[in-house]
Amino acid sequence: MSAVGVPFADRGRRTDEYLDAMTALWTMDRPAFEGRYASFRDVDAHPRPVRPGGPADPGRRAQSGGVPASGGPRSRLDRHRELARGPGGPSRRA
Structure with a gap:
């Protein structure tokens, strides 16, 4: 920067x-x-x-639907999997 x-x-x-x-x-x-x-x-x-x-931006503040940085890698991974599944559909990746 x-x-x-x-x-x-x-x-x-x-x-x-x-x-x-x-x-x-x-x-x-x-x-x-x-x-x-x-x-x-x-x-x-x-x-x-x-x-x-x-x-969607997983790094954005929690109130906007993202995962806060303090959530740790496990919660970010879960959120990424949720986003990959899409709205109610099966996951595109295993």
Whole structure:
């Protein structure tokens, strides 16, 4: 991160804000966002993700459906298997 002038200590806050900004783009009729690292208004964000709210991201905060990083490798593996199965279907991988 230092190679592009971004303090390593800000990576978590910056990533969370970028994800919040993308969620605004994907979920709002007239997207607008004002943050420390990203700001926009009056934009047209299309095409939008097929999955409402955006693509799944297992590293995202628990409240958005992802698996928190503190969940450990076992819970992340279980979540990845769940995602691979899809909505109610059999797993594509054994």
